[in-house]
Amino acid sequence: MAIIKWTESLSVGVAEIDEQHQNLINLINSLHDAMLKKQSKEVLADILDKLAAYTVYHFSTEEKYMEQCNYQGLYYHKKEHERFVEKIESFIRDYQANKLGLSIELMTFLKDWLTNHIMITDKKYTAVFNENGIV
């Protein structure tokens, strides 16, 4: 069961970035499925690592385009990215140390963070990216 579904309303008007957001959503859905199926810690840790790595890759793509466009909102956008990566990394550390387990709260946090970030923060760069030929 998918916890997040990508729809046109999540489009930021840039094909490459929409595709990356879909990949992130697929990873969160895989994590959710694996959690519900009570998969082993190794399986869950592997998906978590993939999610963390892909998140870093995705953020670096957006930041590269923001720099190319001299985007005004780069500083705060980057801060939001950094805080999220720190959260995921600290969760993974606690998970590996058996201090925290996967929970519906974590899944809801991931879902809400990603959808709010796309809808509010990412969508702000659409016009500037499109004007600079990033479509």
Ligand SMILES: [Fe+2]
């Ligand atoms: Fe994004």
Ligand SMILES: [Fe+2]
């Ligand atoms: Fe972003």
